[in-house]
Amino acid sequence: xxxVSFSLGLGLVGFDIFGVLIILTALGSKATKRExxxxxxxxxxxxxxxxxxxxxxxxxxxxxxxDFFDDLxxxxxxxxxxxxxxxxxxxxxxxxxxxxxxxxxxxxxxSAFSKHGSVAVGALYAISxxxxxxxxxxxxxSSREDSLIVIVLTQFIWxxxxxxxxxALAIAVTLGVHERFVxxxxxxxxxxxxxxxxxxxxxxxxxxxxxTADLVVFLATGRWLLG
Numbered sequence: 001x002x003x004v005s006f007s008l009g010l011g012l013v014g015f016d017i018f019g020v021l022i023i024l025t026a027l028g029s030k031a032t033k034r035e036x037x038x039x040x041x042x043x044x045x046x047x048x049x050x051x052x053x054x055x056x057x058x059x060x061x062x063x064x065x066x067d068f069f070d071d072l073x074x075x076x077x078x079x080x081x082x083x084x085x086x087x088x089x090x091x092x093x094x095x096x097x098x099x100x101x102x103x104x105x106x107x108x109x110x111s112a113f114s115k116h117g118s119v120a121v122g123a124l125y126a127i128s129x130x131x132x133x134x135x136x137x138x139x140x141x142s143s144r145e146d147s148l149i150v151i152v153l154t155q156f157i158w159x160x161x162x163x164x165x166x167x168a169l170a171i172a173v174t175l176g177v178h179e180r181f182v183x184x185x186x187x188x189x190x191x192x193x194x195x196x197x198x199x200x201x202x203x204x205x206x207x208x209x210x211x212t213a214d215l216v217v218f219l220a221t222g223r224w225l226l227g
Contacts, residue, residue, distance in 0.1 A: 003145055006207070007138055007154035011161025013203045014134030015196075017185075019043065019125065019166030023173070024182065026118075033174055035118040040170035042122025044159055047129050051139060051155040052148075054130075059143040081215050084140050088208035091133040095201045099194070134162065137207070 023036055129135045138158050142151050160167065165185065172178040217225040 003142060003150060003154055004157065006141055007157040008161060009203060009207055010134040010138045011158045013200050013207065014132050014158065014162035015164070015200060016132075016162065017165050019163050020169050020185065022121070022125065023166065023169050027173070027178070031118070036170055036173045039118040039122040039125075040167060042119055043125050043163065043166065044156075046123050046126030047135075047159040048152065048155040050126055050129065051135065051142075051158070052152050054139050055142040055145075055151050055155075056148075058139060059145070078215065078218065080140050080143075081211055084137050085208050085211050085215065087133050088137060088204055088211070092201050092204040092208065095197065095204070099197060099201070129159070132162070134158070134204075 023031075023039070026036065026039070135158065138154060142154055145151050145154075169178060169181055169185070172181040214225040217223065
């Protein structure tokens with residue numbers, strides 16, 4: 001349950017609108033509803049599959065090392081958690097600096113996906129999740145989990161939350177009501193973009209603090225606070 005909650009929080013801090021911009025650019029290039037839906041489905045399923053495989057490989061790697069060194073697993077998790085904490089705080093610091101400099105945190109795509117095909121661009125967008133610190137954090141945390149169902153569930157939660165605007169727009173396009181959605185989206189983006197960016201940065205700091213507390217408790221008591 002803790003991991004599921006973390007995946008929801010990481011999905012929130014990983015929220016971005018780049019996928020929406022891809023679809024909007026594609027619509028401007030006369031992409032069909034079918035192409036939009038294919039792109040969205042490939043993004044969803046591709047991210048879940050890649051995240052699950054990466055999680056299992058990381059967890060299996062630790063277990064293989066465990067077979068040789070009895071006392072090493074906890075040390076590996078400590079190092080991994082330190083890396084996650086460093087990643088989260090560095091990410092938050094970068095966002096704060098960019099906010100101070102009034103830079104746009106989210107940049108749009110250069111061209112429509114119609115040039116390369118909806119399947120290819122969907123796959124590339126799924127792969128690009130590995131550049132997202134929140135996705136890497138989820139993989140690191142999920143690698144402790146033994147249940148495949150829970151791992152897959154957390155991957156679904158992360159992508160559905162972090163790319164909720166993409167999937168909402170894809171559904172709107174399918175229903176033929178996307179113009180209304182786009183107008184609403186642009187109004188919200190223009191009015192609340194800085195507030196949303198600040199909330200996301202605060203959530204990143206909170207997650208980093210929670211994992212730091214987990215590390216401190218383990219180093220002091222030998223027991224993980226978050227399981």
